[in-house]
Amino acid sequence: MPSSVSTLTKERRQGALPVGPPAPVRSLLHGWGSWASVAWFLLPALVLFLVFVLAPIAVAVCTGFFKWGGTGPMDDFVGFENYAKLFDDQVFLGDLERGLYLIALSITVQLPFALFTAVLLNQRLRGRAVYRMLFFAPYILSEVVTAVLFTMIFLPGAGMADHLAGALGLEGLQGTWLADPSTVMPTLFVVMTWKYFGFHMMLFLAGLQSIPGEILEAASIDGAGVWQRFRHVTLPLLGPTIRISAFLSVVGAIQLFDLVWVMTAGGPNHSSETMAISMFQFGFKRYQVGYASAISVVLFMISLVFSLFYQRYVLRRDLSGAVTSGGGR
Template sequence: MTRPALTDRPPAAPDPPRRAGRASGPSRRRRRLGVLVTITLFVLPALVLFTLLVLAPIALAAYTSLFKWNGLGGLPQNWIGLDNYTRMFADEVFLGDLRRGGLLIVLSLVIQLPLSLGLAMLLNQKMRGRAFYRLVFFAPYVLSEVITGVLFTMILSPEAGLANQILGTVGLSGLQSSWLAEPDTVMMSLFLVMTWKYFGFHMILYLAGRQGIPKELGEAAAIDGAGPWKQFRHVTLPLLGPTIRISVFLSVIGAIQLFDLVWVLTAGGPIHSSETMAVTMFQFGFKRSQIGYASAISVVMFLISLIFALAYQRFVMRRDTQGAITTMGDQR
């Protein structure tokens, strides 16, 4: 008999047994389908509400802005194309709205937000009655815009207002004024009310951001010889960057869409000197029944807000959003 040839190859290993828990192809497809159905059921109600309450009104406003329409008699019929937009950018009142909105934005960024930041840094220190001061400064934000407007209408009243009475008592009668009734003083009066109403909100934002900064960083800077100002400039301020950027964003968007306070305080007067885009839109839409023109103003307001929001997120808040996405990805 011939012996089989010997080789150096080891015997073939047996195929590994399949794990009992390993899902087959159809099972994986069923699982993915179940996950997709679950996600759809949770997202669909929010998507329907967003479509009905946000997307549909935007589309309707854009559509009606192309017509001359008073809001009555069914759907608009008198097509005028872009005439409402042409009229808008030739209207001195609307151009004044843009200038006044820009003024409020600049004043908010230069005065209101630094004031809020300074108070936040002050109230972060150990001091007696700190919780009480925080409550007092934040309380105006809790009040509604209507209550705030009515309150300051009485305070800034030309005859019996508290502001003029205090100025007369301390011997500054020459500074008394018809605050909300004079074109030269109405915008500064309006900004004063805005600052009183909203500075507490920004103060709380900065205070929360400041308390999120580890104390060890300030202590290390102090050991290296940095005084309070250098600690604030080189440690606290850079680490408060994300909070400051959010605060700036909210302040700008709020100034663009400002309506309640202006309407209660002055209704846009005197002689359109305190009117904003939202007030002009309300005047034409609900007072003069020019729905097409009011819709055009609302579309421009929306586009200004959208362009600013996208540009701000793209060029200013880019690092913040990327950091948040990276952190979320690391936690998965």
């Protein structure tokens, strides 16, 4: 008996007898365990995404094919009539034009202003932390609070804007800020810039502070001036941050709603209306839920197509090394 036990032990040590499952089985069990853990942690997020994102999108797409007032059964199927009506609606076409207007101003005015402020506050200035806090503070305020504040500022006859315009000799602007179709969109853009430029400024500041000082110092030693260092060193290294900031700015302009709704509700005479406001007006004011759903689907598709295009052709270089496979091998 002892000799047989010692022989068995010796065979186990030499690997003659397996002491556990074969390697393929162990690998399979380990893989199943990893996937089970991943599924367990992802399940709540997937359920929430399904209930609050995918399901509403599916309902909106379905509702857009019906003429429906929001109550009762959806039995009046009209096919693509709601979508065809959209592109014959001058108000909706104006919404598209106003969206492009806000996008153009955001890219050409708001972002350069935020970049200039970030470059200025990245220098050694006394009290620069206070300036950063003051410029970023408007972004912390909610859109509703900002809208109410500026509605009081642009109040005809009694607002601060009218008093300032009178002091500067610009009496023609008094009382017209939000009441005249020719001035309402520039006025709204000023409010948007005040509200959001601090966010982009902080993004640019983070990007500027991630640039190694040795690179700028080497360029300075090579004889590069301030503008040359900014043009040929800072801007290229800040490129990923600028592209992300531009993406957020465009998507925000496309989906703008609450700021404009509280200040003008799309008026006067639809001159400040956006696609999101049109969707709200038709869905909750005029009870044309099918038509409002069609607007929401078009708004979603515009945002989706732009996001995919931007990621594919603009952010491609920035994201090329962001995803690894095989645990980084």
